[in-house]
Amino acid sequence: MSAIRRKFGEDYQVVNTNRSMTFSAPVKKKRQRFVEKNGRCNVQHGNLGSETSRYISDLFTTLVDLKWRWNLLIFILTYTVAWLVMASMWWVIAYIRGDLSYGGHNSSYTPCVANVYNFPSAFLFFIETEATIGYGHRYITEKCPEGIILFLFQSLLGSIVDAFLIGCMFIKMSQPKKRAETLMFSQDAVISQRDGKLCLMFRVGNLRNSHMVSAQIRCKLIKSRQTPEGEFLPLDQCELDVGFGTGADQLFLVSPLTICHEINSKSPFFDLSQRSLMNDQFEIVVILEGIVETTGMTCQARTSYTEDEVLWGHRFLPVMSLEEGFFRVDYSQFHNTFEVPTPPYSVKEQEEKSSLTSPNSLPVAPTPPSPLLRNSSRVGRRERLLSADNADHVDDQVSRLPSKLQRMSSSREEHLWRGLKTGSALPGGKASSTGDLPLSIQRLRSSSIPVVRQGHPEEQVQLLSLDGEAEESELEKHRLPTAISTLAAPTPAPVQISSVGSRPEDNLPPKLRRMNADR
Numbered sequence: 001m002s003a004i005r006r007k008f009g010e011d012y013q014v015v016n017t018n019r020s021m022t023f024s025a026p027v028k029k030k031r032q033r034f035v036e037k038n039g040r041c042n043v044q045h046g047n048l049g050s051e052t053s054r055y056i057s058d059l060f061t062t063l064v065d066l067k068w069r070w071n072l073l074i075f076i077l078t079y080t081v082a083w084l085v086m087a088s089m090w091w092v093i094a095y096i097r098g099d100l101s102y103g104g105h106n107s108s109y110t111p112c113v114a115n116v117y118n119f120p121s122a123f124l125f126f127i128e129t130e131a132t133i134g135y136g137h138r139y140i141t142e143k144c145p146e147g148i149i150l151f152l153f154q155s156l157l158g159s160i161v162d163a164f165l166i167g168c169m170f171i172k173m174s175q176p177k178k179r180a181e182t183l184m185f186s187q188d189a190v191i192s193q194r195d196g197k198l199c200l201m202f203r204v205g206n207l208r209n210s211h212m213v214s215a216q217i218r219c220k221l222i223k224s225r226q227t228p229e230g231e232f233l234p235l236d237q238c239e240l241d242v243g244f245g246t247g248a249d250q251l252f253l254v255s256p257l258t259i260c261h262e263i264n265s266k267s268p269f270f271d272l273s274q275r276s277l278m279n280d281q282f283e284i285v286v287i288l289e290g291i292v293e294t295t296g297m298t299c300q301a302r303t304s305y306t307e308d309e310v311l312w313g314h315r316f317l318p319v320m321s322l323e324e325g326f327f328r329v330d331y332s333q334f335h336n337t338f339e340v341p342t343p344p345y346s347v348k349e350q351e352e353k354s355s356l357t358s359p360n361s362l363p364v365a366p367t368p369p370s371p372l373l374r375n376s377s378r379v380g381r382r383e384r385l386l387s388a389d390n391a392d393h394v395d396d397q398v399s400r401l402p403s404k405l406q407r408m409s410s411s412r413e414e415h416l417w418r419g420l421k422t423g424s425a426l427p428g429g430k431a432s433s434t435g436d437l438p439l440s441i442q443r444l445r446s447s448s449i450p451v452v453r454q455g456h457p458e459e460q461v462q463l464l465s466l467d468g469e470a471e472e473s474e475l476e477k478h479r480l481p482t483a484i485s486t487l488a489a490p491t492p493a494p495v496q497i498s499s500v501g502s503r504p505e506d507n508l509p510p511k512l513r514r515m516n517a518d519r
Contacts, residue, residue, distance in 0.1 A: 031281070031306070033283065033304060033306065034222050034235060034283050034285065034304065035222075035283070035285050035302055035303070035304040036304070037303055037304065038303070039180065039301060039302035039303055041302075060164070060167075060168060063168045064168055064171050064172050064175075068172070071168070071169065071172060074165075075165050075168075075169065078161060078165055079161070079165070082157070082158070082161055083123070083126060083127065083130070084123075086126045086130070086154050086157075087119065087122050087123035087125075087126040087127075088119075088122075089150055090113060090116065090122040090125055090126055090147075090150065091116075091118075091119045091122035091123075093112055093113075093144070093146055093147055093150065094111065094112060094113060094116050094117070094122060097111065097112050097144070099111035099112055099113070099116060099117060100117050100118065110141055110143045111141065111143075111144075112140065112141060112143065112144030112146070112147045113125055113138060113139070113140055113141070113144065113147060114137075114138060114139050114140075114141060115137055115138045116138060121138065124138065125138040126154070129151065129154065130154065130158050174295065174297070175297075176292050176295065176297045176298065176299035176300075177299075179208075179292050179295075179299045180299055180300065180301035180302075182206065182207040182208045183204070183205070183206055183207070183212075183288060183299075183301040184204065184205040184206075184207060184256075184331075184334060185202065185203070185204055185205075185286060185288075185301075185303040186202050186203040186204075186316065186334065186335050187309070187335045188202075188305070188309045188310070188311050188314075188335070188337065189201065189202040189284065189305040189309060189310045189311070190202070190310070190311045190312075190314040190315060190316065190337055191263075191277075191310060191311070191312045191313070191314075191342070192312075192313055192314060192315050192340050192342045193340075193342055193343075194260060197262050197263070197264070198262075198263045198342075198343075198347050198350075199260045199261060199262050199263060200240075200260070200261040200263060200269065200284075200310070201258050201259065201260050201261070201315075201316070202258070202259055202286065202305065203256055203257070203258050203259070203316050203334065203335075204217065204251070204253065204256065204257055204259060204286075204288060205253075205255075205256035205257075205329075205331070205334060206253045206254065206255075207331075210292070210293045210294055211253070211254060211293050212251075212253050212288075212290030212291065212292070212293070212299070213290060213291040213292075213293055214250075214290055214291055215250070215251040215252070215253045215288065215289070215290035216249055216250055216251065216288075216289050216290065217242060217249050217251055217259055217286065217287065217288050217289075218239075218242070218249065218286075218287045218289075219239070219240035219242050219259075219261065219284060219285065219286055219287070220237050220238065220239060220240065220284070220285040220287070221237070221238040221239075221240055221268050221282060221283075221284055221285075222235050222236070222237060222282065222283040222284070222285055222304075223235075223236060223238065223268075223281070223282040223283070224236060224281075238268050240261050240267070240268070240284065241261060241262070241266070241267070242259050242260065242261050243260070248260075251288075251290075253290070255320060255327065255329055256319055256320075256329060256331075256334060258316060259286075263347050264347060265347075265348075265351075267347075269346075269347075270346065270347055270348050271346045271347075271348045271349075272346050273344060273345055273346040273349065274312045274313070274344035274345075275344065276346070277307060277310060277312055278307075280307055281307060282306070282307055283304050283305070283306050283307075284304060284305045284306075284310075285302065285303075285304045286302065286303050286304065286305070287300060287301075287302050288300070288301045288302070289301075311337060312342065312344070313339055313340060313341070313342035313344075314337040314338065314339055314340065315337060315338060315339075315340045316336070316337055317333045317336045317337065317338060318333070319331065319333050319334055
């Protein structure tokens with residue numbers, strides 16, 4: 001136990017040592033991958049039938065795509081067979097002309113090829129001619145026209161075979177697949193919050209000092225699904241946005257970068273939560289493309305992440321550090337992650353929860369006053385809702401007017417009150433309402449302050465709403481804030497308007513009269 005504590009630290013505690021009580025999580029069967037971690041696609045083509053001939057029509061690409069063992073075998077067999085065939089043809093010419101019977105001992109006889117008197121000597125002559133070695137011991141004489149024709153054919157055929165096989169080997173050796181070996185991907189992908197948004201992230205790096213020109217990264221989600229029509233789509237491919245609209249997919253890959261996919265309503269992981277991640281099955285294929293700076297060839301590196309390789313609530317450790325005069329990359333921490341607080345809910349669940357907690361009603365702005373309403377239309381509200389601060393501000397503006405304008409305003413008020421008393425309509429067929437009265441009288445009505453008019457102390461005038469639609473008024477009061485609804489509430493008792501003085505200013509409330517007296 002002490003050894004275990006020294007290894008794992010003092011916080012290590014044994015929870016249960018009874019083997020009968022212990023249990024282990026069920027081992028999840030390793031499922032088949034669509035793309036291996038090294039980028040190889042795990043797909044095999046079968047039952048091609050007559051389509052196999054298409055490989056022969058593109059023989060050069062077929063040879064390049066073969067493995068190295070088959071390329072070397074074809075290379076050796078092609079040259080060996082070509083050399084044996086051509087050597088046999090030189091031996092046949094020597095046999096037909098009778099050069100083999102002299103054996104090279106008769107100096108007076110001129111053979112087709114000097115010093116060729118058996119098959120090994122014919123084979124050596126072909127190799128010396130094909131490789132342009134030219135030892136000078138074996139050569140064609142002018143007495144053999146068929147040998148001259150065979151020599152021309154041998155030169156043309158040898159050039160074609162050399163160009164084909166050597167070109168195939170050169171292309172295969174210079175393929176940028178090996179350049180992809182120095183492009184690294186993190187072993188796992190992580191899901192955590194970045195800038196307040198839930199994101200899927202993984203890391204890429206370049207081990208070489210040479211840059212990848214025009215490096216671009218793409219992501220594909222491989223997941224089987226069923227359409228609403230009932231069609232089953234095995235291994236359906238869906239694009240994952242890693243910054244295509246903002247240009248974040250164009251990489252300047254001189255140091256390890258963390259690629260981020262924002263999970264939003266347009267993402268296929270919109271309803272992915274920590275619980276559903278354990279039961280879901282998908283595969284994320286990452287494709288990194290770029291031009292190799294040294295060769296100018298296009299290189300493509302691939303990898304994939306299954307649902308078991310996506311860590312919820314993790315973040316990558318930093319690998320960059322500032323040294324004296326340069327930046328240092330620690331690739332020993334390239335694959336390491338650490339846990340961070342992350343909500344276990346999906347983005348869809350978070351949005352639904354935030355919409356439920358948000359207020360349902362919004363504040364309604366006060367409606368500006370409108371002109372006189374017609375009796376026939378009866379459209380709109382008859383009452384104008386004003387706040388107490390606004391009414392005080394307007395009354396203050398009225399009190400600042402000159403005495404002549406105040407008398408004109410008072411005359412207009414007296415005319416309107418006379419119309420309300422007699423019940424006659426205003427000129428132009430417009431009905432009078434409380435909204436058409438000056439602001440001071442509206443304030444009197446809303447605050448239910450009795451006012452006595454001059455010369456008629458016994459008369460009372462009821463200021464009632466001309467709207468007649470109680471339901472609409474009630475609905476409006478519910479929509480408005482409480483302070484404005486209180487002001488707009490109808491007064492149950494009639495307002496007494498009596499005369500106090502002979503001057504128009506005496507019709508104002510006591511507060512306004514005191515303000516005018518101070519001025």
